[in-house]
Amino acid sequence: MSLELFLSQVVPVRTKLFRFAYRLLGDEEDAKDITQDALMKVWAMQGKMMELQNLEAWCMRITRNLALDKIKSRKYRIADTLDKASELPALHQRNPHAATERNEVMNKVHAAINALPEKYRNIMQLRDMDGLSYQEIAEALDIDVNEVKVNLHRARKSVREKLQNQQVYGL
Amino acid sequence: MPERVYGKNYKINRYMDYKAISALLEKYWEGETSLAEEAELKAFFSGTHADLPEELQEAAPLFQYFGEETQFPAEPEWDMSFLQETPPQQAPARVVRMHPFRNWMKYAAVVLMLAGIGYAFRQHHETKLIAARQEAEDRKAYMEAKKALAMLSRNFNKGTDKMQQLSYFNTAVEKLQGSN
Known part of the structure; x- marks a missing residue:
């Protein structure tokens, strides 16, 4: 039963967990290690799996806690790693000029989001990129639903202002 | 967002679309949109649109960014051998030990x-x-x-x-x- 549950509900969210860890750590190898550890931890706590209503949020919370431990243990400088990850891989398009222009715009958006305080950035990424509900985000980050809503509003407002100031407009 | 069928009143329909999307976008900035409405915005901005009003142009790059998959590294190979190694077992009931003078x-x-x-x-x-x-x-x-x-x-x-x-x-x- 547990194996079935694990394969049907935990394995499909591996990618999401990996991306979440990558966003928190900014390093591919560390994100992979943390996600692997999170999967093993979830499996080790399979007795609890049956009791939970939202397995995905629980898995994300475990991933988050492990990533935060990693940050603390290594005195991670998240800013450094984010700088490293701030350049997006180039997009391949037929028109090189259009591709360059698009890359520039995407990099500006990327920079605007990465410049947000961590709690705003995490919430915005979980909502706008991963499509999590307010409740799921609250459970993943271990915060109140109202806090999620307030911080999401502030995050979007801040990104909007940054993009307006830089005059980043549609492609 | 479902593909719209435009007829003679193409411009009017487009204007109506933009108006609806603008209203949705305002809700989005205020943090009041549902997941379905946000999906609608993403679908709208994933396509190309002529004569986009300024308020929609300003949001376009953000929504296009959300749709980009390239911002993440490729998913690594996972080692799932632990599934065989660990025999499935129920976690023992948690015994909470209380200190007598607690x-x-x-x-x-x-x-x-x-x-x-x-x-x-x-x-x-x-x-x-x-x-x-x-x-x-x-x-x-x-x-x-x-x-x-x-x-x-x-x-x-x-x-x-x-x-x-x-x-x-x-x-x-x-x-x-x-x-x-």
Whole structure:
């Protein structure tokens, strides 16, 4: 039963967990290690799996806690790693000029989001990129639903202002 | 967002679309959109649109960014061998060990309450004893007074007898003197 549950509900969210860890750590190898550890931890706590209503949020919370431990243990400088990850891989398009222009715009958006305080950035990424509900985000980050809503509003407002100031407009 | 079929009123329809999307976008900035509405915005901005109003142009790069998959590294190979190695088992029920003095305030409250009840009982008992002692003393004093009065009365009566005899003697003396 547990194996079935694990394969049907935990394995499909591996990618999401990996991306979440990558966003928190900014390093591919560390994100992979943390996600692997999170999967093993979830499996080790399979007795609890049956009791939970939202397995995905629980898995994300475990991933988050492990990533935060990693940050603390290594005195991670998240800013450094984010700088490293701030350049997006180039997009391949037929028109090189259009591709360059698009890359520039995407990099500006990327920079605007990465410049947000961590709690705003995490919430915005979980909502706008991963499509999590307010409740799921609250459970993943271990915060109140109202806090999620307030911080999401502030995050979007801040990104909007940054993009307006830089005059980043549609492609 | 479902593909729209445009007819003769293409421009009007497009204007209506933009108006609806603008309203949705305002809700998005305010943080009040549902997941379905956000999906609608993403779908809208994933396509190309002519004559996009400025408020929609400003949001386009953000929504296009959300749709980009290239911002993440390729998913690595996962080692799932732990699924075979760890035999599936139920986690044992968590036993929460409580320190005996963890709830010291409860114990303190019970002790205080017992001490209060004990004190009140003792006070009550002492009051009763004092009252009984007082009553006994009063009774004793009454008996003593009664005894003293009885003795006084008895002695008084003795004196009366003697006076009676003396009176007889006097009468006899007067009679004798009178006869002489």
